[in-house]
Amino acid sequence: ADIISTVEFNYTGDLLATGDKGGRVVIFQREQETKSRPLSRGEYNVYSTFQSHEPEFDYLKSLEIEEKINKIRWLPQQNAAHFLLSTNDKTIKLWKISERDKRAEGYNLKDEDGRLREPCRVTELRVPTLKPMDLMVEASPRRTFANAHTYHINSISVNSDYATYLSADDLRINLWHLEVTNRSFNIVDIKPANMEELTEVITAAEFHPHHCNVFVYSSSKGTIRLCDMRSSALCDQHSKFFEEPEDPSSRSFFSEIISSISDVKFSHSGRYMMTRDYLSVKVWDLNMENRPVETYQVHEYLRSKLCSLYENDCIFDKFECCWNGSDSTIMTGSYNNFFRTFERSTLRDTTLEASRESSKPRAILKPRKVCTTGKRKKDEITVDSLDFNKKILHTAWHPTENIIAVAATNNLYLFQEKVN
């Protein structure tokens, strides 16, 4: 129940939210540097914890609805409170997280502990005063967006207009207004008239960071469609179609499964987008549909293990990917608690490990290496000794600084660039 299922920094990076399989959301806040604790800058401590979703049961379909949080997306901050959207398979909720550091004292009709006073005992009239109290962080659900998805929600994305957002399930994408919970517009519907003809599903969707009319969605067949909401109300016809041509002679039983895109993310610049499939990460230029501009191999050595990865279902693992603030580096997870970063201009790639043994506080992370040939060097790991139960599916990069959050099953690791 404590398995982390999503990790997301807010727009400033001061807050980091995690969602888990048990429906809980834990928010961490970055400590401000103080004179008494100069080294504490950069540390994230728990700020708020709340139960976002509960398990439910759909009686009509005899389906259990998991409380697992699939995605969290922050809204940009507009006042003292913080807002985020969290979703499970069926329902999206808008949560308000606010601080309270004052308390009213000296009520006329109730005691300090809240009990009502006897009216005959009230002998004087007094004005309640605000007194400081210990900081309390409260999370309250402000909106519940329910009953709009027949299939399982895989993505939510806040629009750059800060008023609308989209939610995507396996076959449909809906557009919501943050203020309206009883109505949602369907903007993509790929459900075939006959379900026997079903060949692909939607795997991820995201709004463009600057153009509020543009969004993309990826499919289980390795394609990405870019849609423009100005062209029509229902965006079943794409504006752009991104697909890398496949060599037909290399096609195998596994081809389609490993081409399925598990995550799609626009670059901060809005010029590129990145997709993650089972073995690689690809960077696409939005102006070029026929192939990606960059391809990075995450763990190509797994290609010769596809049979066993299919049998233990690992081939269906959905890895996410992320950009750093300047779009110069991309990061994604792998197995054995390894995660990989790729520097786009230098083509330098690094493999790091998120585990207790290799991460002492303040110590530098040592790069790891997987041995792909027969001769194993010292400190290298062989492919056969990789632990496929230790998968890093969720990672996040601070929007402006080199601080990364890595979720390793039920542990959250925070790494930052060493500052001299």
Add this chain to the structure above:
Amino acid sequence: ILLDVSLTVSLTVFQEMEDKVLSPEKAEEAKLKARYPHLGQKPGGSDFLRKRLQKGQKYFDSGDYNMAKAKMKNKQLPTAAPDKTEVTGDHIPTPQDLPQRKPSLVASKLAG
């Protein structure tokens, strides 16, 4: 003439060996087909997709489930948690009792 023919034969053999040696993915596919000969006869895509869309299916009576939930709240059963493998015949099953359905398609192909 004899020389030409033998040259062609050896070239063809080399081509076949290349195909087998250079594609780890195809080698893995051959391994899979050897273990599960009935796999892949339907288009692979739709099987996975249908399984994916059906995630969360539980096969028991939700009315019974709610009755059991209500009873448990009232009685605070002191007995140990029921054996997770034996759920029928003895008591009303709840979602927690049912063994996790292995999501792999491979198992179902073997059964059918």
